[in-house]
Amino acid sequence: MTSTPAKSSSAALPKVLWPLLFGNFVIGTGVMIVPGTLNEISTSLGVSVAVAGQLIAAAAAVMCIGAPLFATFVAGWDRRRLLALSMLWYAVFLGLSALMPDFGSLLVVRVLTVVSPAIFTPQAAACVGLLVLPEQRGRAITFVFLGWSVASVLGMPIGALIGGMFGWRSAFGFVALLSLLSAVWVWRSMPNGVKPPALSRAAWAETFQSRALMLCVAVTLLYSAGQFVLFSYFAPYYKAMLNITPLQLSLLFAWFGAFGLIGNIFMSRQIDRIGAPSAVMWGVGSMALSLLIWPLGTSLVLVALVMVPWGLGCFSSNSAQQARLVGIAPALASGSIALNSSAMYAGQALGAGSGGWLIAHGGMYSLHWFGLVGLLAAMAMSWWATRQRAHGTV
Template sequence: MTTAAAADSARPAMPAVLWPLLFGNFVIGTGVMAVPGTLNEISGSLDVSVATAGQLISAGAVLMCVGAPLCAAFVAGWDRRRLLALSMVWYALLHLACAFAPDFAWLLPLRVLALVAPAIFTPQAASCVGLLVPAEMRGRAITFIFVGWSVASVLGMPLAAFVGGTLGWRAAFGVVALLSVASAAWVWRAMPDGVKPPALSKAAWSETFRSPALMICVSVTVLYAAGQFVLFSYFAPYFKATLDITPGALSLFFMWFGAFGLLGNMVMSSYIDRIGAPRSVMIGIGLMAASMAAFPLGTNVWLAALVCVPWALGCFSSNSAQQARLVGIAPSLAAASVALNSSAMYAGQAIGAASGGWLLARGAMDWLHWAGLVGLLASMGASALATHYARRRP
């Protein structure tokens, strides 16, 4: 047995309490990605353009962007068992309300309100991991619970796309509501009482905002999220227009993308503590940029699937590594920095979806991947700068 294999076998298994957090992120990710997966159905059912339907993505992302740090401050003293379970109950009720929305004017605000839950669950689940596992397991534990987002891409988003394409988008939202109820019950049953990360003072928030290493690191997330979501938000209409893809083939494509996203996150979880979070982030972004550069080669469904493999490998793993990177730079400020990073991810989604919608409205669909590549290359530059400042931090 090699030294590396022996080290892998010697590492302790993840505590059982982390599994409901992973499942919660799966449900959160499935709900967030349900709209991109059913964008064609929403557009046709409610008689609005694809660009208008895309406002569901950008408006929801703005709410999550603003809501993550605000909620982090508001819920600082809450018991995490109650907070995380209640956030999933909220997710269930609002997705059910969305499923019964009579028109787009009702759907848009209900969808925005539903996304209060992701603004709370994902960052607060990550911020309390340090109280659930030993310090030496922190990096693995954080990337482990973010595997839920990868599983959402391999199972949840294809499920939503398939249900939406066969039974309608309302049925897809109903599935998310049912999964949210199951998640709330599991969190309530498995999480211990009394998990309360220390509340951050105004001085701690101030220190976070004044840290060049942390804030540049957060900007990395904004840039690579925007770069991805220029195109990712509009996969369904893009492939419908360019490849005449069917709903069944689209769900299989999402499953393919998600399978490699899950693989990338699992590999990252295994090796991040060895190669370091900054290098892991750079590798993930570089893989995504490679797919954007090669995207014109995807002239049929099979080639498009192959071109997207590097993107999928880096998509979720890079965000998991970013969370661990921020915690490593300043562990005492993790509650603030992780919330800001979630906010940054959603800000990037809003920027990317809005930019992609702007291009679509002007008939520039073929420019989506080039705009995405610009964002990813800028993110790589910012990541190198963040590493420089992190090395200078005491």
């Protein structure tokens, strides 16, 4: 490896983290492009909103299974090549998605597209520890995951606006171009020889046998499912509730994402001081507060206010969870982060599938209550994980 970590925890983070942040921005934009254009996909391809939502569930299921599998398969790959190729793959299949003539073919190509998120996000996080000092790790990981927050501020709203004005195919093409740019930037910026140590079978076994790690992974599963019961269907929900226009929807997504960015920035500055477990509880609790007061959102302005706590907690909790796992067992980070990503995507699949079922059975206006149950369960599980850790359970 040719890069040298910064010399103190208070020093500026290495510039090589910027293309990783941008890569997560593109990955996040591509993942969230379907929720942002769900109305247009449904209308264009002649399927119901509930059926169109299965694009989210199917993709999330593939990312769930793929994250730990690819963590093993690509263990010996140089991260410069791996991350650049994964973004190139993303570009190609996002472009192909825009050309699909019907829902069935789009579903197949979408499943292939999300191989990239299953690789890029967990592997980018896993190699951060080789680019910074241990005492900078929490700040560096949350910095890289700012890309997902920025995707919610800029990528998802812009994608939704492009989809509303020019059609979902144009929105997919836009993200494909961003993916090409990301692939080039990663290739030009990442040093050669960045290879996190491969996990042996014994290490994988240790990861699965660690109660502390598995409880944390369960927390991610629960809060991801709780969020995506409703988040997957924001576009049709607000169309039904408020007859929202594409521009208003884009502005609402931008508002939500702005607070996601603020929450993640705050978390990146405070996590090493307050500790990752407290940071996770803070983030999930903020999201739960929004869903608790969700019925108060009876106008566009009130909806925007109700969404603020959710925005503050949604991406910051993901970042804090990654730092929490690395802190519990640094040597097992490649495996635990991959499993955590898998749990996040499994939760998305579970939430999107459950939300689609509820909508199909007339439950559009009760989505937030089901989501709240998942978030409260996540908080209880997180408390238990912290308690187990405090009593020395590994």
